[in-house]
Amino acid sequence: MSDRLTLETRRPEASSPPQEKVTRFFDGAAGFWTQVYSAPGVFADTHRRRLELALAWIDSLALQPGAHILVVGAGAGFEVIALANRGYLLTAIEPANAMVEIARGRADAAGCTGVRWVNGDAHALGFARESFDVVMALGVIPWLHTPGVAMAEMGRVLRPGGWWLGSADNAVRLDRLVDPARNPVVAPLSRRIRKAVMRPSASARPKARMHTGRAVHRLLDDAGIDPVAEVTFGFGPFTLIGRSMLPEAVGRTINAKLTELALRGVPLARATGSQRLALGQKRLVTP
Numbered sequence: 001m002s003d004r005l006t007l008e009t010r011r012p013e014a015s016s017p018p019q020e021k022v023t024r025f026f027d028g029a030a031g032f033w034t035q036v037y038s039a040p041g042v043f044a045d046t047h048r049r050r051l052e053l054a055l056a057w058i059d060s061l062a063l064q065p066g067a068h069i070l071v072v073g074a075g076a077g078f079e080v081i082a083l084a085n086r087g088y089l090l091t092a093i094e095p096a097n098a099m100v101e102i103a104r105g106r107a108d109a110a111g112c113t114g115v116r117w118v119n120g121d122a123h124a125l126g127f128a129r130e131s132f133d134v135v136m137a138l139g140v141i142p143w144l145h146t147p148g149v150a151m152a153e154m155g156r157v158l159r160p161g162g163w164w165l166g167s168a169d170n171a172v173r174l175d176r177l178v179d180p181a182r183n184p185v186v187a188p189l190s191r192r193i194r195k196a197v198m199r200p201s202a203s204a205r206p207k208a209r210m211h212t213g214r215a216v217h218r219l220l221d222d223a224g225i226d227p228v229a230e231v232t233f234g235f236g237p238f239t240l241i242g243r244s245m246l247p248e249a250v251g252r253t254i255n256a257k258l259t260e261l262a263l264r265g266v267p268l269a270r271a272t273g274s275q276r277l278a279l280g281q282k283r284l285v286t287p
Contacts, residue, residue: 018145019121022206023095026075026143030098034076034106041248042255046234047139049259050275053231054138054165055082057279061163063088067133072122072154072166073140077103083136084112091132093118093125122150130159137166142208147219155223155282164225164280170232171210174258174272181241213271216278225280232273233259 026033036044037051065087071080074092076099084090084107092115094100100119107115120126122140135154144150158164176182211219217227235258238245246254261269 019095019123022143022145025206026096027098030076030096030102033099034102037078040252042234042236042251045252045255046259046275049233050138050167050277051078051082053233053277054079054136054167057165057229057277058083058086058134058136061134063133068131069134069136070125070127070132070154070157072125072135072137072150073143074103074117075099075139077106079136079138080115081107081110081112084115085110088134089114091116091118091127093120093122095119095121123153125153125157127157129156130162132157132162133159134163134165137164139167141166141168141211141216141219143206144209147209147211148222151219151223151225155225158225158282160282160284162282164220164223164282165278167275167277168211168216169208170272170274170276171212171215172272173210173232173235173274174269175236175238175274177272179239179241182239211276213276216276220278220280224283226283228279228281230276230278231263232271232276233262234274235259235262235269235272236274 036047038044066089068089068091069083071083071090071092074080074094077092080090080092080103090112092103094103094117097119100117104117118126122137122144123146135158137154140150141147154164171184176184213230216230220227235255236246236251238251238254244251258269259273262273264270
């Protein structure tokens, strides 16, 4: 049995103009993101681990039943369903219409209750100040055109003492360091050369931005949120000049072993995973 789910649509601000390209991309790729948690491969393994770790952190907070959680960038609704099944009150915001419809359908089929769906943009959340106990934003920061604005919005709607839990694509990641075509030292020069000799494509897919740990801390600090815990994880797929280096099974094994080392805090591994998951707490008094 499932309760009726609600959908609010916010226009014209549901997706600000600089963000529209990203929204169109996720509308077109909705099917892919629906299947990613059940697919084989390192990419899918990393996303599954991200969700597992995020939910484990939520469980460790010992939130009160009925705690109000905002999921920003709800995507296909995997975290929404998992949190609703834990007895929390959920509000989910997502700019891509196709993703919202898929998430609603999945939540309905799962028998979730009390989910409020909003079609809107992280840069302008539109909720009252201090109205959520937790804000979760997995895989959101890399796709924001102005991360500081969106983080300020998330901080604004989070109650003092409340929790922010989100992820960023790590800029210092092992799979980039070992590939000259993606190495952060070498790759910028290659990109400048390509840009000088090639006409840019107006239809090119948007690119996810990467952030260092320091950059993530700065975003949190500016939003009035103190870092509490963070981990990096996810290694690969490894490439050489953009081509896959390893058979899928080998790559998945290496990813699993390196991720375990990273989560145990082993030097080098702990800082070079592809994903950075962070937990922060909003200050009781903000500047």
